[in-house]
Amino acid sequence: MKMAKRTALTLKANFRxxxxxxxxxxxxxxxxxxxxxxxxxxxxxxLEQVSPDAIADDxxxxxxxxxxxxxxxxxxxxxxxxxxxxxxDEDGLYGKIxxxxxxxxxxxxxxxxxxxxxxxxxxxxxxxxxxxDFDDSGVYHSLLRSVELFEVSIVALPAYPSTxxxxxxxxxxEFKNKLLEQRKQKLIKELKTRWKIQSY
Numbered sequence: 394m395k396m397a398k399r400t401a402l403t404l405k406a407n408f409r410x411x412x413x414x415x416x417x418x419x420x421x422x423x424x425x426x427x428x429x430x431x432x433x434x435x436x437x438x439x440l441e442q443v444s445p446d447a448i449a450d451d452x453x454x455x456x457x458x459x460x461x462x463x464x465x466x467x468x469x470x471x472x473x474x475x476x477x478x479x480x481x482d483e484d485g486l487y488g489k490i491x492x493x494x495x496x497x498x499x500x501x502x503x504x505x506x507x508x509x510x511x512x513x514x515x516x517x518x519x520x521x522x523x524x525x526d527f528d529d530s531g532v533y534h535s536l537l538r539s540v541e542l543f544e545v546s547i548v549a550l551p552a553y554p555s556t557x558x559x560x561x562x563x564x565x566x567e568f569k570n571k572l573l574e575q576r577k578q579k580l581i582k583e584l585k586t587r588w589k590i591q592s593y
Contacts, residue, residue, distance in 0.1 A: 399518055400463065401441060401537070402433050402551045403485075406514035410507035412492075420492045422469065422506055426479070426514045426545040427486035432534070436562075441535040447522075448486050452542060453479045459490045460546045461502050463517060469499055469547070479545075486516075488545055502547065513551045517544040 405428055412420030427448060432440040449455070459470040459477045470477030470490035478489045492499045505511040522539035 398543075399520060399540075400515050401427075401443065401518070402548075403428050403431075403514040403516065404433065404551060405431065406512065406547075408506050408512050408514060408547055410503050412503070420494060420500075420503055421489055422492060422503060422547060423487070423489040424512075424514060424547075425485045426488045426516050429483070429485045431485075435535075438531065439533050439535070441537065443485075443537045443540070445481075445483070447537045447540050448481060448542060450481060452481065452486065455542070457542060458544045459488060460544055461498075462548050462550075463515065463544070463546045465544075467498060467502075469502065477545075486542075486545075488514075505549070506547070511547060511549050513548055515546045515548045515551060516542060517546070518542045 403426055406424045406426065408422055408424035410420070410422055427443055429443055429445045429447075432442045435441055453472055456471070456473045457477065457479060458465075458468050458472075461467040461469060469492065472479060476491045476493075478491075480487045480489075492503055494500060502511070518537075518540040520537060520540055523535060523537055525533055525535035527533050
């Protein structure tokens with residue numbers, strides 16, 4: 394059973410437009426859709442980062458779509474059609490989108506990136522494996538160890554949907570309760586052991 398769909402922000406994507414100087418006459422959008430080991434604050438007290446192993450090495454062979462603002466009606470490229478190329482390196486997952494110059498909306502997005510009005514990214518995924526814990530100050534650190542990527546997006550206003558924050562808040566509350574119960578049971582066990590030793 395798959396977990397709910399999630400999104401994550403890549404605030405240091407630094408997307409750029411590449412086209413005017415290309416000999417082939419093509420126009421591209423390129424930048425990092427995912428940055429590894431770079432903590433992002435989902436909300437105060439919750440930080441998330443992506444492990445380099447979280448993204449499959451054969452990601453470029455999978456059917457991934459590049460969207461604008463996670464809108465499935467605004468497809469900019471697709472790995473299956475070779476209009477989206479994804480490459481893993483030590484910094485993250487780098488994407489290069491070959492734009493359809495006959496698509497006015499795609500060219501409008503290209504112009505926004507070229508002007509620097511849009512430069513950030515996000516990605517949509519299912520969580521296969523995640524680990525996390527609280528630090529001494531009560532901040533929760535989540536590490537995505539394995540994800541199933543299904544889309545990448547260039548975003549104008551990077552923000553997590555409120556529904557997703559609510560869902561993750563509930564998950565975190567459940568984790569807190571489970572952690573408290575585990576600590577409680579451990580403490581009871583330790584107390585019982587001490588009591589047996591002292592009764593001898």
